[in-house]
Amino acid sequence: MLRYTLRRLLAIIPVLLIVSIIVFMIVHLTPGNPAYLILGEDSSPEAIEQLEQQLGLDKPKVAQYFDWLGSIFTGDLGQSIYSEEPVTQIISERIGPTFSLMVISMLLTLLVAIPTAIFIVWKRNTMLDPLFLSGSLLGTSIPEFWLALLLVLVFGVTIPIFPVAGYISISESLMDWLHHLILPGIVLAAVEIGLIARMLRDSMLESVNQDYTKTARGKGVKESTVLMKHVFSNALIPTTTVIGVTIAGLLGGTVIIETIFTIPGVGQLLIDSIHRRDYPVIQGVVLVIAFVYVLINLIVDLLYAFLDPRIRYD
Amino acid sequence: MLRRKRNLIPFIFLILLLLATLTATWWLPVSPSFMDSSLRLMAPSAEYWFGTDHFGRDIFGQTIIAARVSLLVGFTVALLSTILGTITGLIAGYYKKLDSIIMRIIDGMLAFPSLLLALALVAALGGSVTNIIIALTFSFWPVMTRVVRSSVLQVKNIQYVEAAKTSGIKDPVILSRYILPNVLSPIIVQGTFIFAKSILAEAALSFLGVGVEPSIPTWGNMLQEAQIYITMAPWFSIFPGIFIVITVLALNILGDGLRDAFDPYAKGKKKAKKRMFKHKKQYAS
Numbered sequence: 001m002l003r004y005t006l007r008r009l010l011a012i013i014p015v016l017l018i019v020s021i022i023v024f025m026i027v028h029l030t031p032g033n034p035a036y037l038i039l040g041e042d043s044s045p046e047a048i049e050q051l052e053q054q055l056g057l058d059k060p061k062v063a064q065y066f067d068w069l070g071s072i073f074t075g076d077l078g079q080s081i082y083s084e085e086p087v088t089q090i091i092s093e094r095i096g097p098t099f100s101l102m103v104i105s106m107l108l109t110l111l112v113a114i115p116t117a118i119f120i121v122w123k124r125n126t127m128l129d130p131l132f133l134s135g136s137l138l139g140t141s142i143p144e145f146w147l148a149l150l151l152v153l154v155f156g157v158t159i160p161i162f163p164v165a166g167y168i169s170i171s172e173s174l175m176d177w178l179h180h181l182i183l184p185g186i187v188l189a190a191v192e193i194g195l196i197a198r199m200l201r202d203s204m205l206e207s208v209n210q211d212y213t214k215t216a217r218g219k220g221v222k223e224s225t226v227l228m229k230h231v232f233s234n235a236l237i238p239t240t241t242v243i244g245v246t247i248a249g250l251l252g253g254t255v256i257i258e259t260i261f262t263i264p265g266v267g268q269l270l271i272d273s274i275h276r277r278d279y280p281v282i283q284g285v286v287l288v289i290a291f292v293y294v295l296i297n298l299i300v301d302l303l304y305a306f307l308d309p310r311i312r313y314d
Numbered sequence: 315m316l317r318r319k320r321n322l323i324p325f326i327f328l329i330l331l332l333l334a335t336l337t338a339t340w341w342l343p344v345s346p347s348f349m350d351s352s353l354r355l356m357a358p359s360a361e362y363w364f365g366t367d368h369f370g371r372d373i374f375g376q377t378i379i380a381a382r383v384s385l386l387v388g389f390t391v392a393l394l395s396t397i398l399g400t401i402t403g404l405i406a407g408y409y410k411k412l413d414s415i416i417m418r419i420i421d422g423m424l425a426f427p428s429l430l431l432a433l434a435l436v437a438a439l440g441g442s443v444t445n446i447i448i449a450l451t452f453s454f455w456p457v458m459t460r461v462v463r464s465s466v467l468q469v470k471n472i473q474y475v476e477a478a479k480t481s482g483i484k485d486p487v488i489l490s491r492y493i494l495p496n497v498l499s500p501i502i503v504q505g506t507f508i509f510a511k512s513i514l515a516e517a518a519l520s521f522l523g524v525g526v527e528p529s530i531p532t533w534g535n536m537l538q539e540a541q542i543y544i545t546m547a548p549w550f551s552i553f554p555g556i557f558i559v560i561t562v563l564a565l566n567i568l569g570d571g572l573r574d575a576f577d578p579y580a581k582g583k584k585k586a587k588k589r590m591f592k593h594k595k596q597y598a599s
Contacts, residue, residue, distance in 0.1 A: 014418040014421070014422070015418070015421045015422050015425050016422075016425075017422070018418065018419055018421070018422020018423065018425070019422050019425050019426070021422075022422065022423070022426070022431075022434070023434070025438070026434050026435075026437060026438045027438070029435070029438035029439060030438050030439070030440075137563065137566050137567060137570065138559075138563060140566060141510070141514075141559050141562040141563035141566050142559050143514050143517050143518060143521075143555065143558055143559070143562075144518075145517075145518055145521050145522075145537070146517075146537060146551070146555035146558065146559070149537070149540075149541065149544055149551050149555070150551075150552070150555075152544060153544055153545065153548050153551070156545070157545050248427050249427070251427045251430070252427035252428065252429035252430055253429075255429065255430065255433065255522075256429075256518055256521070256522065259522060260541075270433065271433075271522055271523075271524070273437075274433065274436070274437040274524050275523065275524075279437075282434065282437050286426070286430060286433075286434045289426075289427070289430055290425050290426050290430070293425060293426070293427060294425045297425075
């Protein structure tokens with residue numbers, strides 16, 4: 001296990017390097033001088049020069065990259081052009097809402113997807129299975145922002161029982177926090193549920209006719225017990241991978257959902273910064289999200305190898 | 315493949331949508347760009363099936379016209395990602411030395427949730443049809459590379475490839491004549507899914523106001539404009555959204571159907587499937 005862990009840890013170094021190069025290039029892909037873009041065409045040459053120095057744009061590209069990479073290692077992601085605050089501070093203020101939203105939608109996804117998958121496998125020879133497959137296909141075809149609009153319409157206007165905008169911190173009031181996150185959480189979860197339940201169903205169906213389940217049935221064990229004890233517990237191992245996939249989907253989805261429900265999280269910060277051309281913040285947010293994503297995948301892989309020893313000796 | 319009814323229906327729908335949007339100016343009773351402020355935000359009626367928007371334009375006509383750019387972006391991204399992904403996938407799968415270099419880069423690009431990478435690129439390049447296509451191609455082709463590479467790895471050690479190699483046939487010929495035809499089915503399936511995903515992604519980016527120029531009608535741009543009228547004129551948001559859902563669903567059904575049609579094991583040959591599983595298990599352990 002230790003050897004596998006070390007190998008996986010070493011393998012993420014080149015990945016993080018590529019990530020950093022892509023994030024670095026965000027500013028340098030912009031057509032024309034980034035300093036002009038940020039300050040506007042009619043700014044004074046002195047201001048341009050000052051900003052160029054501040055961003056280090058007067059040095060060669062490779063030197064700029066290593067300077068930037070060096071400062072990242074010290075935890076310095078630069079300074080916002082818009083608010084002139086350190087990027088690390090701005091992002092850390094915004095992580096709470098995004099994290100809350102992800103936890104809520106993750107819980108909703110698993111709470112619905114796992115029982116659904118078990119139920120479908122239990123009723124696998126009925127019309128429910130093809131119905132479920134069509135449903136999950138439909139689920140992945142609905143744009144989440146459109147679903148959000150429909151829910152805003154239904155719950156904001158017709159049955160106003162949930163707030164359709166804003167965010168209350170959990171430290172202020174637990175109930176209000178939950179109340180505000182229900183709708184965005186449902187939207188985010190709805191898109192993932194079909195996908196996750198489908199993957200779970202597939203992996204459970206693979207073990208439904210294995211020799212050990214047949215033996216269990218032959219011994220006279222009830223079908224429901226066979227499913228729960230033998231099929232589901234074995235399907236749980238590939239499910240750890242599913243959790244990784246869910247988090248990836250949620251990370252992308254939060255950007256859109258936070259904007260619609262005006263939740264002051266990292267996603268909304270990203271969109272606002274794109275509109276303001278606040279490149280240091282854009283770079284910071286993209287870097288942090290990608291880093292979190294790589295980390296989650298690493299943890300999932302290690303967990304998978306821990307649960308299923310075959311992986312370690314590949 | 316298209317003989318199956320399940321594949322035929324979405325296929326016909328997509329062809330009809332394409333024809334409808336290309337010929338829209340000839341058959342639409344009201345020009346979709348015709349504005350009449352006295353007709354602002356009218357509910358659906360016999361004359362205006364989908365109602366009218368904030369400029370008094372016919373939403374049905376707008377939705378049909380918007381399909382042009384939405385389909386164009388989706389198709390171009392699918393095509394470009396397929397070409398790029400196939401070339402890199404073939405090279406990575408065939409040449410061991412290049413494999414690790416290419417796959418490290420691909421892993422790095424897959425370290426971003428795909429919408430995030432597209433957003434980052436759009437932030438850098440600015441929003442326009444061309445830039446959206448570039449950004450989305452960049453986010454989606456790494457997946458294609460992975461798919462092609464893993465299929466190449468499966469066929470490259472089969473005897474006829476070995477035979478071709480030993481008889482001195484050049485690598486480009488082996489890749490294009492012997493390997494490519496055998497990995498074509500996963501490519502087509504994946505390409506269909508990328509088509510569907512790009513339509514969703516373009517809509518999302520345009521909806522967020524960082525996608526296609528607001529002056530060009532796309533489904534995402536329509537929904538972006540409709541958003542503030544959601545309580546006053548819900549039909550403005552509902553109908554373009556339904557078109558996105560149906561189009562993406564059609565592509566997803568097609569992709570799913572093609573996958574089943576290409577998979578020889580899915581046609582009831584359960585014994586063959588069992589054998590494959592046993593083989594897989596041995597391979598895994």
